Amino acid sequence: MKTLFGAATLSLALAAVLQPAQAQEVVIGVPVASTGIFSFAAVPGRNGIETALEELNASGELGNVTLKLLIEDTASDKNQATTLVSRFAQYDKAAVILGPTSSVEAFAALPVAQEQGVPVVSTASADVTRVGDWIFKSNATPATIMQALGEQAAARLAPKTVAYVFNRDNDAYIAQKNGVKDLFEAKGIKTVAEETIVGSDTDFTALATKLAALDIDTLLISTTAETSANIIIQAKQAGLSDKVRILGTPSMASQQFLKVGGSAVEGTIFVADYFLESASPLNKTFVEAYQRKFKIAPDVFAAIGYNQLKVAAAAIKAAGPAYDRAAIRAALLTVKDLPTVLGGGKLTINDNRTPTYGGFVLTVKGGAFTLL
Structure with a gap:
């Protein structure tokens, strides 16, 4: 009886080890200006995020983690942006927030995320990290x-x-x-x-x-x-x-x-921050996927949105097994030499919670962008 009991216990233990890990859903709030004055940047940025999401899902690089994106339109309005950030933080229990699009919206809305202790990966141009230590940027400061x-x-x-x-x-x-x-x-x-x-x-x-x-x-x-x-x-x-x-x-x-x-x-x-003709393998993959999905070449804002989710995903991956807000914030501080389509191809989050990666100086020639 002792032998049978021991064998049964061992079988259960092995079964537990061999069973695939339970899927973990991570909710990400995405307040973007899909309409209004800032939509010129937000629409391609949102498309870039969606391109990155498809790539992450297809690659399986996040293992048992599933990203659930809640994409909502701020209408380029700082009050709407504030309402959405509050909702993502308190009602939807988002583990991280991507956005808002503009600096005007960000300075109004991000104090809510800071107060609620939700890490934010922002693409707003201004240095919004001064709002507080839960705020990060995925693109370089102006x-x-x-x-x-x-x-x-x-x-x-x-x-x-x-x-x-x-x-x-x-x-x-x-x-x-x-x-x-x-x-x-x-x-x-x-x-x-x-x-x-x-x-x-x-x-x-x-x-x-x-x-x-x-x-x-x-x-x-x-x-x-x-x-x-x-x-x-x-x-x-x-x-x-x-x-x-x-x-x-x-x-x-x-x-x-x-x-x-x-x-x-x-x-x-x-x-x-971005040049379409960059010869890096990652950029070629991104351009092909974006064109296949949206029937147009990506611009700088699409690339920034793509990079935004990739930065967040790298932190989420490193934050396991907790995947909570504090763990993701801590992981964002460790992002170093992350492959990126921006600048020189490697992104590091510095002590000011902003990235470094270089840039391209471009000119318009023959109706197209080219390196100066």
Whole structure:
């Protein structure tokens, strides 16, 4: 009897070992601006997230973990974003949040996530990590990414007189403008004018006339893709010289910029986290999967969204077996040399909870993006 009992116990133990681990569902809240002023970035970003999700599911790299994404539209409204983050944190019990899209939404909504102790992986351009120690970024800060543009522009274009146009109601665009302006002024490059707009502006007639009358050799525009294109079109219609070099922010690395700007944006120079023609194997896999799913090539925002979920997934994988909020937050702090489609191909989260990976300086040539 003792032998039979011992054998039965051993059989049960072996059966427990041999049985596949029980599936673990991890809920991820995704508040994105699928409509409204920030949709130019959010729609491809959301598509990038969905592409990454399909890849993760197909690869099985997360083992017994299933990711459940709750994707909701903020409508580019900071109050709606705050409501969604609160819902994800308190009602849906999300283990991590991806978003919101814009800095305006993020600064309003992320204090809720910080208070509730939910790790956030944000793609907002501004340095939203200052909200608190539960907030991380999956893309470089504005000042960091714009330094590459400033250095190359100073060395290759030798600007002497510069005017700046930027969104005064968006911290990210202010920081991006300052990232170049501060570097230029440190090199003795003169600031001739600083002109501001707000995100809802559409008529730039007066601004265009003023820009055309300035004695400048360089113009930097720091705002959304569509607005940047419209400012350039109207400024050239007002008489802005073709000899004025136009610089811009990562927003210009969008198909919307090319679509709206047409021939007017030829020769525009800007910095981008992502370059479609990068020859890395990971980028080729991403481009093929994205085009197969959405019938269009990915832009910088699609790549940032793809990277956003990959960063979160790496932390979730490392957070097992608990997979709770605290474990995921701790794991995010250890992300190092993660393969990425951004910049130089390796991403590390630094002590400021922001990533480093490099950037590309691009120009528009023949209606397409190319390396400067």
